[in-house]
Amino acid sequence: MRREASVLHLDLDAFFAAVEQRDxxxxxxxxxxxxxxxGRGVVATASYEARAYGARSAMSTAEARRRCPSGTAFLGGRxxxxxxxxDVVMELLREVSPLVEPVSIDEAYVDLAAAxxxxxxxxxxxxxxxxxxxxIAAATGGVTGSVxxxxxxxxxxxGSELDKPDGLVVVPPGTxxxxxxxxxxxxxxxxxxxxxxxxxxxxxxxxxxxxxRSLPDLVALAGRAHGTGLYQLAxxxxxxxxxxxxxxxxxxxxxxxxxxxxxxxxxxREIDAMAARVGGRLRAGAWSGRTVTLxxxxxxxxxxxxxxxxxxxxxxxxxxxGIARRxxxxxxxxxxxxxxxxxxxxxxxxxxxxxxxxxxxxxxPAGADDxxxxxxxxxxxxxxxxxxxxxxxxRHDELGAGWVWGRGIGRVTVRFEGPLTPPGPVRTxxxxxxxxxxxxxxxxxxxxxxx
DNA sequence: TCTGGGGTCCTAGGACCC
DNA sequence: TCTGGGGTCCTAGGACCC
Numbered sequence: 001m002r003r004e005a006s007v008l009h010l011d012l013d014a015f016f017a018a019v020e021q022r023d024x025x026x027x028x029x030x031x032x033x034x035x036x037x038x039g040r041g042v043v044a045t046a047s048y049e050a051r052a053y054g055a056r057s058a059m060s061t062a063e064a065r066r067r068c069p070s071g072t073a074f075l076g077g078r079x080x081x082x083x084x085x086x087d088v089v090m091e092l093l094r095e096v097s098p099l100v101e102p103v104s105i106d107e108a109y110v111d112l113a114a115a116x117x118x119x120x121x122x123x124x125x126x127x128x129x130x131x132x133x134x135x136i137a138a139a140t141g142g143v144t145g146s147v148x149x150x151x152x153x154x155x156x157x158x159g160s161e162l163d164k165p166d167g168l169v170v171v172p173p174g175t176x177x178x179x180x181x182x183x184x185x186x187x188x189x190x191x192x193x194x195x196x197x198x199x200x201x202x203x204x205x206x207x208x209x210x211x212x213r214s215l216p217d218l219v220a221l222a223g224r225a226h227g228t229g230l231y232q233l234a235x236x237x238x239x240x241x242x243x244x245x246x247x248x249x250x251x252x253x254x255x256x257x258x259x260x261x262x263x264x265x266x267x268x269r270e271i272d273a274m275a276a277r278v279g280g281r282l283r284a285g286a287w288s289g290r291t292v293t294l295x296x297x298x299x300x301x302x303x304x305x306x307x308x309x310x311x312x313x314x315x316x317x318x319x320x321x322g323i324a325r326r327x328x329x330x331x332x333x334x335x336x337x338x339x340x341x342x343x344x345x346x347x348x349x350x351x352x353x354x355x356x357x358x359x360x361x362x363x364x365p366a367g368a369d370d371x372x373x374x375x376x377x378x379x380x381x382x383x384x385x386x387x388x389x390x391x392x393x394x395r396h397d398e399l400g401a402g403w404v405w406g407r408g409i410g411r412v413t414v415r416f417e418g419p420l421t422p423p424g425p426v427r428t429x430x431x432x433x434x435x436x437x438x439x440x441x442x443x444x445x446x447x448x449x450x451x
Numbered sequence: 452t453c454t455g456g457g458g459t460c461c462t463a464g465g466a467c468c469c
Numbered sequence: 470t471c472t473g474g475g476g477t478c479c480t481a482g483g484a485c486c487c
Binding site: 224225255 | 452453454455456457458459460461462
Binding site: 044057058103104105106107189190191192193194195226291293303304305306307308309 | 483
């Protein structure tokens with residue numbers, strides 16, 4: 001814990017849904033749910049309008065559909081659009097201080113003490129946060145964020161949760177325990193369902209209750225590392241640093257199937273596709289890894305992993321896939337599999353094949369080793385209506401830019417509007433209409449910013 | 452038609468080594 | 470012919486986070 005309120009936490013409000021409402025004017029002020037739209041999908045983000053009906057993150061989409069009124073938009077995610085907006089926000093944070101730690105696409109810590117000549121008084125950081133929030137909303141086309149500032153990551157994060165959405169809470173140094181002790185223990189990071197259950201069983205419900213327990217008690221209850229962590233957090237003792245550029249430790253891809261799968265040939269092709277995604281991301285970051293892990297979830301939701309460690313790191317799609325296929329053969333597919341995943345860990349920089357390369361300028365003749373390990377994924381041969389998914393950006397040769405509102409058998413319904421237009425008209429097309437194409441996300445920035 | 456996808460960290464047991 | 474002990478690597482599983 002520091003003596004000044006110099007850690008800032010930013011949490012963008014209902015982020016995915018907010019980006020959708022920005023880009024789709026007809027959805028502003030209405031319930032929007034973003035997440036998996038298939039039979040086994042779950043909610044990633046619900047807009048505040050949808051939360052009023054009980055939709056929540058991590059709820060099955062089927063449950064959210066039962067709770068929300070007709071007219072609620074259920075959209076698959078447009079991660080490119082979210083990433084572009086997130087990048088703009090993270091850049092604004094770096095203008096405040098060079099020490100920015102992104103926690104996820106919609107969350108970050110900022111170490112204000114690393115800024116040049118910061119006024120770290122309560123009034124000073126309040127002013128700073130006000131300006132930051134204004135710049136974020138202006139640069140993102142109206143996406144808002146909640147900010148907390150305090151003497152540690154713990155207090156900053158609790159602060160950002162206190163006044164959502166569009167909140168701003170500074171926890172004055174010296175008042176930490178007043179805020180902390182009445183809160184339920186579940187508000188502490190690291191206290192999930194399992195730990196909460198064990199704490200409740202011994203009568204610990206609030207952080208104050210937790211602070212009354214001895215260190216050996218908590219270690220017995222939650223293990224060495226976790227118990228020690230809880231003991232300290234309950235006292236507002238938190239000296240975790242704000243760390244930019246965390247090293248990545250593993251890369252993985254997984255997929256839950258619409259129906260449980262048993263067929264080895266089909267599962268083998270799924271493994272190949274996931275291994276290609278993992279290998280591609282490894283090569284994009286110039287990483288390679290020694291441990292290949294296969295994850296599988298059976299029909300009854302039991303989940304297990306099988307792994308093998310290689311003598312040398314690899315980024316080769318076919319090698320990764322070959323190991324994963326063998327691990328699957330050993331694990332078996334009895335009863336059907338609901339999910340498969342392929343991952344690589346034990347990462348190091350530079351693939352084996354790069355050891356003798358002198359870098360991008362090296363004058364090296366193309367050899368067999370330079371041939372990509374696997375062909376790019378072929379265009380999936382989907383029925384026409386399956387090419388479209390709700391929320392997707394599209395363009396029509398005559399009618400211009402729009403997005404997919406819904407799809408039916410052989411039909412797709414598109415609303416023609418964009419972030420800078422009024423709510424637009426709806427048209428329905430044949431799913432294989434040649435005038436209709438998938439498109440990039442629209443630009444939300446004002447036209448005056450264009451050259 | 453309950454229960455995604457991408458991660459991190461911790462624990463524990465067995466192998467192996469000195 | 471009681472039993473060592475510590476460190477590291479590998480594997481598997483679990484809890485948790487967004």
